[in-house]
Amino acid sequence: MRTFWPLLWQNKVGLIGFIGLVFYLLLITVFQWMVGFDNEVKLDQINSPPGSRLVLLTRPEDKDSYTKLQDLVGHKVGILEKSGAPTFLEKSNVEGLEVETYRWRSGRGVPESLEALAAGEVDALIIFSKLVRRYVLDPSSRDYKVSLSHLTVSNPKLGPALLLGADTQGRDMFTHVINGGRILIITAIMAGLISTAIAFILGTVAALAGGIVDRILVAIANFIIVIPRFPLLIVLAAMITLNNWLLLATLIGLLAWPALMRAIRAQVLSLRERDYVEAAMALDLSRMHIIFREILPNMMGFVVINFVVAITTAMYDQIGLIFLGMAPINDYTWGVMLYFGRSRGTLFNIDSAAMLLAPVLAIAFFQVCLVLFSRALEEAFDPRLRGAA
Amino acid sequence: MIQSLSGPVDTRPWWQKLVQNYTLRTFVQSLFTVWAVITFVFFLIRLMPGNPVEIYVNYLMNTENLTYQDAYNRAASQFKFDPDASVVQQYFVYLGQLLRGDMGESITSTGTKVSSQILRYLPWTVFCVGSALLISFLLGMLLGMLAAYFRNTWVDNVISFLASIVSAVPDYIWAILILIIFGVQLKWFNVGDMRGTYDPATPPGFNLPFILSALQHAILPITTYVLGSIGRWVLAMRGSTTSTLGEDYVNIARARGLKQNRIMTAYVGRNAALPLFTLLAISIGFVLGGSVIVEEAFVYKGLGSFLFWSISQRDYTSMQGVLLIITIAVVFSNMLADLLYSRLDPRVRVTGDK
Amino acid sequence: MSEVVLSVQDVSIVYRVSRGQVKASQHISFDLHKGESLALIGESGSGKTTVSLSFIDMLPSAAKITGGKVLYTRDGKTENIFEFSEARMRDFRWHDCAMVFQGAQNAFNPVLKIKEQFLDTARAHGWRDKGKVIKRTLELLRLVRLDPERTLESFPHELSGGMKQRTLLALGVLLDPQVVILDEPTTALDILTQRAIIEVLKEMQSRLGFSIIFISHDLALAAEMADRVATMYAGEMVELGSTQHIFYEPLHPYSLGLLQSVPRLSQDKDELSSIKGNPPDLIDPPSGCKFHPRCPFAQELCNQEEPVFKEHEPGHFAACHFTENVIEARANLWKKD
Numbered sequence A: 001m002r003t004f005w006p007l008l009w010q011n012k013v014g015l016i017g018f019i020g021l022v023f024y025l026l027l028i029t030v031f032q033w034m035v036g037f038d039n040e041v042k043l044d045q046i047n048s049p050p051g052s053r054l055v056l057l058t059r060p061e062d063k064d065s066y067t068k069l070q071d072l073v074g075h076k077v078g079i080l081e082k083s084g085a086p087t088f089l090e091k092s093n094v095e096g097l098e099v100e101t102y103r104w105r106s107g108r109g110v111p112e113s114l115e116a117l118a119a120g121e122v123d124a125l126i127i128f129s130k131l132v133r134r135y136v137l138d139p140s141s142r143d144y145k146v147s148l149s150h151l152t153v154s155n156p157k158l159g160p161a162l163l164l165g166a167d168t169q170g171r172d173m174f175t176h177v178i179n180g181g182r183i184l185i186i187t188a189i190m191a192g193l194i195s196t197a198i199a200f201i202l203g204t205v206a207a208l209a210g211g212i213v214d215r216i217l218v219a220i221a222n223f224i225i226v227i228p229r230f231p232l233l234i235v236l237a238a239m240i241t242l243n244n245w246l247l248l249a250t251l252i253g254l255l256a257w258p259a260l261m262r263a264i265r266a267q268v269l270s271l272r273e274r275d276y277v278e279a280a281m282a283l284d285l286s287r288m289h290i291i292f293r294e295i296l297p298n299m300m301g302f303v304v305i306n307f308v309v310a311i312t313t314a315m316y317d318q319i320g321l322i323f324l325g326m327a328p329i330n331d332y333t334w335g336v337m338l339y340f341g342r343s344r345g346t347l348f349n350i351d352s353a354a355m356l357l358a359p360v361l362a363i364a365f366f367q368v369c370l371v372l373f374s375r376a377l378e379e380a381f382d383p384r385l386r387g388a389a
Numbered sequence B: 001m002i003q004s005l006s007g008p009v010d011t012r013p014w015w016q017k018l019v020q021n022y023t024l025r026t027f028v029q030s031l032f033t034v035w036a037v038i039t040f041v042f043f044l045i046r047l048m049p050g051n052p053v054e055i056y057v058n059y060l061m062n063t064e065n066l067t068y069q070d071a072y073n074r075a076a077s078q079f080k081f082d083p084d085a086s087v088v089q090q091y092f093v094y095l096g097q098l099l100r101g102d103m104g105e106s107i108t109s110t111g112t113k114v115s116s117q118i119l120r121y122l123p124w125t126v127f128c129v130g131s132a133l134l135i136s137f138l139l140g141m142l143l144g145m146l147a148a149y150f151r152n153t154w155v156d157n158v159i160s161f162l163a164s165i166v167s168a169v170p171d172y173i174w175a176i177l178i179l180i181i182f183g184v185q186l187k188w189f190n191v192g193d194m195r196g197t198y199d200p201a202t203p204p205g206f207n208l209p210f211i212l213s214a215l216q217h218a219i220l221p222i223t224t225y226v227l228g229s230i231g232r233w234v235l236a237m238r239g240s241t242t243s244t245l246g247e248d249y250v251n252i253a254r255a256r257g258l259k260q261n262r263i264m265t266a267y268v269g270r271n272a273a274l275p276l277f278t279l280l281a282i283s284i285g286f287v288l289g290g291s292v293i294v295e296e297a298f299v300y301k302g303l304g305s306f307l308f309w310s311i312s313q314r315d316y317t318s319m320q321g322v323l324l325i326i327t328i329a330v331v332f333s334n335m336l337a338d339l340l341y342s343r344l345d346p347r348v349r350v351t352g353d354k
Numbered sequence C: 001m002s003e004v005v006l007s008v009q010d011v012s013i014v015y016r017v018s019r020g021q022v023k024a025s026q027h028i029s030f031d032l033h034k035g036e037s038l039a040l041i042g043e044s045g046s047g048k049t050t051v052s053l054s055f056i057d058m059l060p061s062a063a064k065i066t067g068g069k070v071l072y073t074r075d076g077k078t079e080n081i082f083e084f085s086e087a088r089m090r091d092f093r094w095h096d097c098a099m100v101f102q103g104a105q106n107a108f109n110p111v112l113k114i115k116e117q118f119l120d121t122a123r124a125h126g127w128r129d130k131g132k133v134i135k136r137t138l139e140l141l142r143l144v145r146l147d148p149e150r151t152l153e154s155f156p157h158e159l160s161g162g163m164k165q166r167t168l169l170a171l172g173v174l175l176d177p178q179v180v181i182l183d184e185p186t187t188a189l190d191i192l193t194q195r196a197i198i199e200v201l202k203e204m205q206s207r208l209g210f211s212i213i214f215i216s217h218d219l220a221l222a223a224e225m226a227d228r229v230a231t232m233y234a235g236e237m238v239e240l241g242s243t244q245h246i247f248y249e250p251l252h253p254y255s256l257g258l259l260q261s262v263p264r265l266s267q268d269k270d271e272l273s274s275i276k277g278n279p280p281d282l283i284d285p286p287s288g289c290k291f292h293p294r295c296p297f298a299q300e301l302c303n304q305e306e307p308v309f310k311e312h313e314p315g316h317f318a319a320c321h322f323t324e325n326v327i328e329a330r331a332n333l334w335k336k337d
């Protein structure tokens, strides 16, 4: 271990992974404490395009007259009912602001309101950013209407300055991304611990005991290994109600050990030949002593690397389950964000990219960091790999 | 002083040859595994606390106001078991049915055979997963070899780094990224048109429009599977090529004046690829597992999305059937990979193990 | 003496490493005659492999040839090997000069039949007539005393270590090369197999008439095998002469030291001595004669001036300032014999 830090420093790729992991650690501790979870539902309806930002749309001649909400006082302002806008206006508390509402039903309200603006029925429109593009600014779009082409965006960022926009309920997505990792990461670590521990214990026992015990354990491992883990997991999840994270971690851990167990068994078999282990066995020291005092310290590197790998596996499994809605979704995690993205159709909404990309990237980057870090560990523990990229 | 050779001459009696025949042994082992899986899944479904039969019986009692006995009989007819028989008897009956290819009836769509459902969805998944594995295996080997030849240069650094990243990101995350970025944002393709397995306007048959349409619908899942699995092939091939390049026989082949092409393929490539075949089976299971989510994300009607559908409908007979088929597919691909491996590595054929 | 096949002239090779340059071979010169066998002896790390690898352009990428030339003569035509084009070099390998490396146990591709590997070699050098190649292969396998048909149809793992080595020798002469380089061909083989291989090798040489460069640190084998012997120390050739010269009338203290480190039957056990000290650092070698820090005969001059590699009697070269002292010492040492 003493040589680990200099080696990590040399291994730039591993260093990236390590720094990334430190960042995630901060995320689930410090940042989380700094950025609270925005749980205030701001829309009475939940079917507006999430993740959208409000913009102010005007006729060109008024382009520079209205840039703030204040400028709109005394004018007729159009607004879409089922969007974040009404709540937003309510909160912004501008006195004397009069609004005209348009029903927004599957996008129909947008052209209606635009036409009203073009015809001069209203002076300005508070509307969503990208939908406008389709009707007004993008001539290649199917929905583009020449009659509306003279409308312009006066203030492109009227809405609250939410870094990633709002979710389907008008809540600040950024706070969700910051807060959505803790449970996942903790569960993944627990599952990783469980599977690594099982693999280590069974692998060592099989190798040391030999004979029939060994044969049975290996047969079980070989058997579990052929059943594709993820389908089995969802079938099991369909029968056991996974309503708490510990249960989920245990289930994942229980299915993930066989490959590692076989590897550890092979390692212990070769360690067994070494003098100190033979000596310990000759002295008739207890099994526990041999396992934890003689063998574990010599396999620490290997076990640690595989623990890190086990975390990535657990992360894959649990987010997959959540994405399909087969694991607890009460706690708001990155996985749940994806689940809603799928189940509420935001996946296919052009305005919702941020809402899905944020958790997707958070997950992807976490996995990448783990893998890069585990490769750095591998090089640190295995001198033969040193110098290789 | 001519030395005697033991290897090539086979003096074993015929029965020993049969028992030690590698192909036969692998096949019998696979059959045994399949039987074990069938048994495992059967008892899992029957004996779990709150097992599906019980759940279904309760469900029928609640929704249709049946007595326990009626509900139980109804459940029995759908799960295809004799309600009066013990679980062990049921098990043997079930085995018998399976041998005849009968997997019972779907619980949710009464009257539909699970086997016919599976036959309907399986080919699409086999097509997607199979071609994806082929592409990623070949491409991954190529890139891995390239990285090994240029090891510790920028070529290697770029390939290895990208491979690490690609292998780290879960396949369903790739699916979502592809959908969001290329489908929804950049609009390179119309996501809506690519749902399903083929365009209903082109009836299935061996004609160009149908094949094109099937390819068009499969391209996104295939890309996803390739992205999800290629990284591991690259890294594995890089490692094994690096060690093969250091082998004496490669140096001697150069000293023998063999052409570079011949050395790359028959000497380095073939030997370096050998260890990858043992990974193939694991990879098949992994990609098949991922297909549940990937097919769901792309609305591709294959076995994976059928499994998810039956799970969300609590259609236990279908669930059981699909899980079995997927496992059998993995076991037999495993076997094929083993046999292929033994074709490629003469050392395995003789000793019978790796 | 017969015509010269390979004339090595002042060849120097270094390895570039982070600490500087490893001077693995310095100013090596010797002639290899048709049909003779020349043994290169010396401790491991003395540069034997490096020199011979340069003949077939198979040095590791860190190596650099800093000077000299190697003239190769076939059918009266003489060319400098270091100036070969890539294509010419590929054909030169094995067809003109076959080199069998250390550790030949793993010399065959494990997934191809022996037959395939013979055919591969022939094909690479334009021998298209399969029937002829097989016929010659069978002859050669018989010559190395293997069961030809069976060996041909075997996979490498079906052959024992000695059988592999014989097969490799047969493969080595398949294309009728003029020069065969054997780098420690018998290490990792048991003593009986070693003997058998040497016998086979000699017989092949007498039948086919190729020249051999035999690299070894086993002096007994070298003595048995070679017509002439060259001693290498720290990247330099320190002595070259007939086998008789080197083993019975050595002129260089290092050669003498090597001989003394081999147990002689007549010698008492406690008299057995090996050379004291360690081989020098080739990045920063000692000044003057590189052997002087370990040399029992060293004087002030040895530290200052590098001895010239010169002919002391016909065909016997050595690089030492005080050969007369060595002659005297060896006379005293071996009186008892």
Ligand SMILES: Nc1ncnc2c1ncn2[C@@H]1O[C@H](COP(=O)(O)OP(=O)(O)O)[C@@H](O)[C@H]1O
Binding pocket: C015, C016, C017, C022, C024, C042, C043, C044, C045, C046, C047, C048, C049, C050, C051, C060, C062, C282
């Ligand atoms: N690839 C290399 N890089 C750096 N130094 C090397 C390399 N190969 C050999 N050497 C050095 O060159 C010297 C000669 O090695 P070698 O020719 O293998 O000696 P021998 O064959 O006599 O044992 C040794 O000191 C060795 O350390």
Ligand SMILES: [Mg+2]
Binding pocket: C044, C045, C048, C049, C050, C102, C183
């Ligand atoms: Mg050597």
